[in-house]
Amino acid sequence: MERARVYRTARLWLVIHLAVIALSVYWGTILPMLLVGPLPTMYGAWLHIVTGLTQHAGLPENVLDHRLNCRTVYMNPVLRFIYWNMNYHVEHHMFPMVPYHRLAELHEEMKPYCPPAYPSVLAAYREIIPAILRQVREPGWSVERPIPQAFPAQPAPAE
DSSP states (O other), X not given: OOHHHHHXXXXXXXXXXXXXXXXXXXXXXSHHXXXXXXXXXXXXXXHHHHHHHHHHTTSOSSOSOHHHHOOBBOOOHHHHHHTTTTTBHHHHHHSTTSOGGGHHHHXXXXXXXXXXXXXXXXXXXXXXXXXXXXXXXXXTOOOOOOXXXXXXXOOOOOO
């Protein structure tokens, strides 16, 4: 039923990739292929995994309070730019309509209400790797984030 649509989409992508290759040959530079097509995925996907795992890995899954199931991780300005400030992940989940370029400001406002941010990606992975290894043995276990006592997490409603 969707075969014609699949063929049309595949042909469109083939035309796009051939056009990018043709432009690269015509201009005598690899730059178009570095920006469009499978090459960016090949050299950039690993970074998405490295930064993306810091968001929720090892944390509880079925909780309503985003302070318990998200991490804020400080990153250098280059990573923050590439990652669109999603390192401020608690803030992003609690206020999803705040634009990415204002998340750092929101983080400063929210600091007293949230668990402490991780000082680096490496510091986050020092918690993530052991947590994932433990979850392999104990699937129900998760990392417990410290919530400031003045603003405790609310329990989930009974089902």
